[in-house]
Amino acid sequence: MIEFRDLRKAFDGRPVLDGFTLRVQDGETTVIIGYSGTGKSVALKHVVGLLQADAGDVIVDGRAVSTLDRAALTGLRREIGFVFQFAALFDSMSVFDNVALGLRRRELSDDEIAERVREALALVDLTGAEERYPAELSGGMRKRVGIARAIALRPRYILYDEPTTGLDPVTSAVIDQLMVRTREHLRVTGVVVTHDMRSAYTVGDRIAMLYEGKIRQVGTVAQIQETEDPVVRQFIEGRPT
């Protein structure tokens, strides 16, 4: 289980997270929605120790992330796959090497690594793209490679940072299906950060809205769709005022 406990983080004196508290139950996909720049990605980065909280903490399976030493943090990161907003593929490496990179940190033979890479690429429908380079891929393909890189590690958790941002509706739907398929095939716990409501309804078991540094409301997809909270309603309906 991932638990955000009263997380606080400010940049240049401007608070971004201000008492962010949320529990992500094992086996479910929780979607964090909210306006751009409200700290959704910031919250996600605290889970893997890419950012340090000013106060509060993230607890992953009983481990407080801020208290972990380097070795323990590396151990935690081995259990978590992270899909970045713009895929963050390594430009100088082929698709195969991008997906294999994390696996090379584990005690696996070259054959096992190749097998895992093939499996992961098959799951994201990119069989045959092994030798291509990120510059030769479309935005949607890059995101799929990013997902393949995360799932090749067979993580307990996958964190998705804006997985459909910048994609056309059809490609977004493909990525959504992929996230659902990943959860069903690998039974991983997921946290998805997005402001794409169609995506949130498709992939989420629960949806939490982050507003002014805190969780404004959390509930199932049906509960969020029927909410009477004016702030949440405005956001999910995409009304300007």
Add this chain to the structure above:
Amino acid sequence: MIESLGRRTVDAIKAVGGFGHFVGDLARAVPDVAVWGRLTPVQMRRVGVDSLPVALFIAAFTGVVLALQASYTFTGTVPLYFVGTLVGKTMMLELGPVLAGLALAGRVGASMAAELGTMKVTEQVDALETLAYDPQSFLVLPRVLAGTTMFPVIVALSILTGIVTGWIASLVLLDLSTQEFLKGLKLFYRFKDTWFGLFKSATFGCTITLVGCVVGLSTRGGAEGVGRSTTRAVVYSAVLLLVLDAFWALVLLR
């Protein structure tokens, strides 16, 4: 005015602290040989082989100019075989290491800052960390080791090139014989001339690559941030290189 001075002082102290922290992290990455050991030869090729043409080009023309300037200065007052002395000593002690260093500060330092800066702003550095890699052992250590080991090789070849072109210029343009040039070259030669230049160039290589990595990994913002980092890396490297040059002269040549 006082507030601005105070802010700058605090920023400078923070920068020094940040650099110390960075070097500490780098030292902690040393045991991770499996990662940096595999990547260092790749960087050695990039820093060494790819930089060689620029360094040799500069050295070749420097050797010719040195020979001509020496002859212009010595005419009528100093025996002309001293051209060999001046070309050899100047290339080994100063111009070989410093000119190659300044050229490579532009080429290597800037390219490292731009590459790592781009990786930073496109979250590739974060991605490395989430894949359980330490950016210090994956990105920094191979580059710094490559710079430290390959700069002396580049500078040695530059010195050799400068001396050879100085000798050819003496033969063709100054009517100096090979025997006279070699006599001048050997006249005040000491082994220290060689190791001083090569040792100095190793410290230049370490500094330039370290600055490129530190500046690159501290990049913020998008393309504009990468551009700023690239410029900063070249300026800082060049300034530090000249300061180091004076420092080693003070420490080792007095």
